[in-house]
Amino acid sequence: MAPYITHGTKRNEAAADDLIQELFLRVWTRAGQWQGQGSVKGWLYRIATNLALNHLRTVRRRREQALEIPTSDDNDEITTPAWMLDADAVDAQGQVEKAESAQLLQQLIKELPEDKREVIRLVHESETGVRGAAEVLGIPEGTVKSRLHYTMKQLTKAWYDHQNNLHDLQSLFSGSSTHQLTN
């Protein structure tokens, strides 16, 4: 088989691995969105299809942005080229929240046990996919998948616990300020 075909196949397989992880993470976190209409199977297939198409759209957009030639500005003003602008960057608050979320996620990953942390880093950050991670760690693919599932669940729970604590803290502060104001 030609090397480029092998490479493309592996890339697609790695993408499918990631998308399936993402799908089940969504099922865990958004099970409440299923309205009870139609079959669960159909719902799962729809999520899988949408995730795959969104993934490809993102890949295509990144590729197009990378290929776009920046236009030079005639005057000497220092401006950010359009091709470097992220639509989200316009929303500063959104950017701050994004950065905070990324930081929190990194913190939660750091707190994981070594074996789980390794799996997350290999599959999601190094993008080796489940197969690649199994090869690197010398464990069966099934073990990688189950570790990934449990780790995702653990991370999701830790995430929500953190958000709830934050919410409780905010309520506490708003409660105390009300208390101060009324006294």
Added chain:
Amino acid sequence: MTPTDSTSLKQIQSQDEKAFETLTERYETQLWPHTLRTVRNETKRQQMI
């Protein structure tokens, strides 16, 4: 008795890990080829445009 998909999903809404595991095991092997096929076909389609 094996729980139905909708029962599993209702249990997952209450954070039931066992139900999540059941649903995952039931569908992972079916959804993976479907997802791979979607990625592969759509990639080919985009390359042809």
